[in-house]
Amino acid sequence: MPSMKTGLASTPQSTGPSSRDLVVDFIRVACMFAVVAVHLLMMGISVDNNGIAVGNPLTSLSWFAQGTWFGQVMPLFFVVGGFASLTSWRSLQRKGGDAGDYLRNRVLRLVRPTVALYAFLASALWIATAAGVPSDLLKVIAAGAGVQLWFLAAYLICQAMVPMMARLHEVAPYRTVGILVASAVVVDVIRLGLERNPWGFDSNPIGLLNMVFVWGLLQQLGFFYADGLFDGIARWKLVAAALACYVALMPLTQDGLYPVDMLTNQNPPMFPLVLVGLAHVLLLKAFYPLLQRLVQQGWVQRVMYVVGSRAMTIYLWHLPLIIVMFGLALMLRLPFPEPASTEWWLSRPAFYVAAWALVLLASMPLVRLEVASTALALGATRPAAWRIGLGTVLAIIPPFVVMRSALDTWSATWGLVLLVVAVGLVSGDRPVRRWKRPMVVQPAGL
Template sequence: MSSTPTPSLRRRSGTAPAPAGISASRDLVVDFIRVACMFAVVAVHLLMMGISVDRSGIGVGNPLTSLSWFAQGTWFGQVMPLFFVVGGFASLTSWRSLQRRGGDAGDYLRNRVLRLVRPTVALYAFLTVALWSATAAGVPGDLLTVIAAGAGVQLWFLAAYLICQAMVPTMAKFHELAPYRTVAALAAGAVVVDVLRLGLEHNPWGFDSNPVGLLNMVFVWGLLQQLGFFYADGFFDRFAGWKLVLAAGACYLAMVPLTDAGPYPVDMLTSQNPPMFPLILVGLAHVLLVKAAYPFLQRCVQLGWVQKVMFVVGSRSMTIYLWHLPLIIAMFGIALVLGLPFPEPASTQWWLSRPVFYVAAWALVLLVSMPLVRLELAGTALAQGASRPAMWRIAAGTILAVIPPFVVMRTALDATNATWGLVLLVIAVALVTGKVPDRTWKTPRLIAKGSVAS
């Protein structure tokens, strides 16, 4: 992920020499943050799954909600805003690199759809077979509903990220022309959407205001992506560390009247779907703290073992993200079948057992990712002789790719939407892959006896 310095905002992040064998323009701290976010996501999802077994059957709950500090803890532990920021960094550097090679918006979007959707097709195929098989095997409907919903929780990110990726060429242009006005417009849009949504929340007509909030998938996630553009341009490098920490503290201070005394929930996980304005403050605070700790993080990423972990996890991050929840559920299912003890969720014994389950979850995820990562790492170059699909095909493929995870985000996963979702995702990949022209087979010319072929 490299960026090209140009006048005004653009400047490389950090000045320390890059480790041997790694491009000097690559910001390893960004790679480190993405991998750290992945470890945090797996940890949070594991801790949110409390299994209890008693005479009444199997119960599933979220032990974290019983912790008095959990809601405030999400101001620091909710890492998805930071994920969109570092994603914005990667997107802008990739877009600029593509432009230097003569590529356009169609090329960029086609590449992103292939990178994101091909690994998702494998997950949908697995979920389709697994859920229909469980139904045929007579798994109780209520239990299967909980399992299916849990296995699809993470899919909302695919819908949100694809929407943001589709915006990159346009938003990069706005960033070049008017970076601060672009951010201000996105922030204003997020506030307006929240005002409308919260204002309609208790309307007398029973109107569901959540669909209004879906507009913030563009404004909130889009603004966080835009902050990644500023990161790529070295904007945050202008400020001393103490100023960055002070600004991060101001972000958290501003959240107090918005949440404790205001209309927003304190728990930032509940502000995620649809996203709400405070997530912007969380993401900004996180990136400010990252830049304040940048010298320390640079020293960390120069350690050999850290780079190895970053490579293993970073090279299959999409595969890990998509599969970690189904595999965690499968791991707990195996433990139930084996009759392993399940401590009372949130008890001392439960907390002491979490590190073992966390290590086991990562071992299982990495094992399963070994064959699946090929889908994530497969090239996006057109086959020899193939022509790039028309822009309408790329746009249609993008829309079709967004629909299945978007529906899961709104209604939860089940066997039916896993099935038709798989079909749409396969069509999306086919639309953007590119068509090899039909070969023209010429009929051999008959040569008269005694003649000479020319």
């Protein structure tokens, strides 16, 4: 996810420095509410004489696939993340920082909260295994609790690219975008072509290259946003351009070339997500004046502060806590309406409110890991570049593996070890205390 912190001032009432774009902060928080809502609605639990079944009720809705053209918010996350990344990188450069400083800060911000989640998941899964929880049920629970971790891998990859891509943006912005577009399309062409081969070749590994090209391209759009490319364009032109993006999606999806469902296009990412992200940012700028007035409201800023200041924690923990919430409901023998029924839909607001209450309660102690300073300890030296690079790679591996093969007990365990090592590698070398033997003063005459 883009940087999950809003960066608002220490008090909710503050409007922050003039260089900040509070509308971007608002969009991040709004997307967080959307992510929690979608994940909640994707969990349809039914209980009958045959036991407990878990399904996705949203896929039964005839309009769901087309609805993802508007409700798939991850492309917009990467766009606003690009805005925040370029702003932070330029600020760091003005203070004399370099790429190593930037990447070290990002790894600490993103990985320290993730260590706590992995510790919880590994412990819970081992305890559940020892308690005799059926392996099939435990597999479903573990996979569901780790669905959101793909984002950490994708975002860390994009963050590692920021210093280089920012430089390319300075010297050749449009050529850089053109190369990214061409690369993303070529990867899709090869991948889709291989999917139609008679040998059953797995094309997904090739599609993984678009974690760099598609997500990187969306991040690059955020760089243009930061430079004001979309400012000053008439509203009707912005809306017309957004509509053109959606029109372009129609031939790409109607003939079966790409899935209509933009969630299906997500892992590995495919080019239609770029059109969705561009459409969203164009609409954002079209309604920017309205959003600007909205974010000046006191209650809106308070919500932005509460959610934005712990957004990474909320993102990481909301799915495990939703699963815990449904587990408690099952233990209490609360009624579970048939998924997608009228009763089921009417019960979702209560579960949504309960989920947010549980997430915010859990975030109170956990947010300390997110907001902890990344500054070096007094007298400590910054790790060498190779250590920062290795720490970044080790941090990417656990969520990347979860994205490819789902979370289980073992991947949670060794993933925890790698994440702890990653944090240790980038944290810095603490000063060595040298202890001297006290000087012994010999009595005179001896």
